[in-house]
Amino acid sequence: MSRDARWKALLELLVERGRLDVEDAAAELAVSAATIRRDFDQLAEQQMLLRTRGGAVVHGVSYELPLRYKTARQATEKQRIARAVADLVAPGEAVGLTGGTTTTEVARALAVRADLASGAPALTVVTNALNIAAELSVRPQFKIVVTGGVARAQSYELVGPLADGVLGQITLDMAVLGVVSFDVTHGAAAHDEAEAAVDRLLCERAERVVVAADSSKLGRRAFARICAADTVDTLVTDTAADAVTVGRFEEAGIRVLLV
Structure with missing residues (x-):
């Protein structure tokens, strides 16, 4: 297994899990304990985890995995969702x-x-994400x-008041939101308040809002x-979504596409 993997x-x-012991991680990944200790030390230097005696814990209560390490999670589902969202444009x-x-x-x-x-x-594509641009x-x-x-190094997104000047002068037919969470009561949310602020501006400038989120x-x-749930017109998610949760979104007037 490569170091990045x-x-x-x-x-x-x-x-x-919130916490990992060196010996348990070594057994799970089939590598030596010395390798895991070295990995933990290097990741701690990058402030991506906190070292503890014999292991590591997540860095803070609102932990955000950097984008380059998230690309393989729910990959198949995300690709299906993406194709369905692209078809709405x-x-x-x-x-x-x-x-x-x-x-x-x-x-893509x-x-x-x-x-x-x-x-x-x-x-015309308007984005605050450097990798997408x-x-x-x-x-x-x-x-x-x-x-x-x-x-922001974690997400490659541009944040802060400089974005307001651009977004305040445009209108969009559709805004596509990538979110950390989406709930009928609490709405769509992110880990970082600066990212959320820019995303909110995109929503405000759009005629329709689509949330693209795996289950x-x-x-x-x-x-x-x-934004609040009633700001969202369409949710595109995968077929593993809980039926009760889907029903709540539909009762709130949100169109749900399961792919």
Whole structure:
């Protein structure tokens, strides 16, 4: 197992359990205890976990796994969701994309749509995510608008008041939200309040709002609220979503697409 794969596995185990012992982690990943100790020390130096005697714990109560370590989680479900979201976009529209692994997949799904292969432009994409802008900027059929702001290393998103100047002067046909959690009572939320603020502005500038979230995000709440549930027009999620939870969204007037 490569170091990156090992680190991703360790961080995901930490997110799931909150605490890991060196010996248990070594047995689970089939590597030596010395390797795990070295991994924990290096991850602690990057402030991605906290070292304890004999193990490690997550870094803080609102732990956020950096984007580069989240790409493999629920990957198949996210790709299905992304294709369904991309199908909701009409040629010539202006679409806002927040950062995140699912919205990155939405950008990729838009990039391969045959009916968007030409045009002047075929689509306008507004995003605060540097990775999404970089992937789509090589596609001449897309007009890419990037908000200003300060980049967050965890998500590659631009945040802060510099984004307000751009978002205050545009209108969008659709905003696509990648979220940490989505709940009928508590709405859509993120870990970071600065990200949530930019996402909220995207929602306010859009005619319709779509939440793209795998089923693990539903019925949960997170620290920083993006918007109320009644702001959202459509939820696109996977078929593993709890039927009762789906029913609550539908009762609240939200269209739910299960893919």
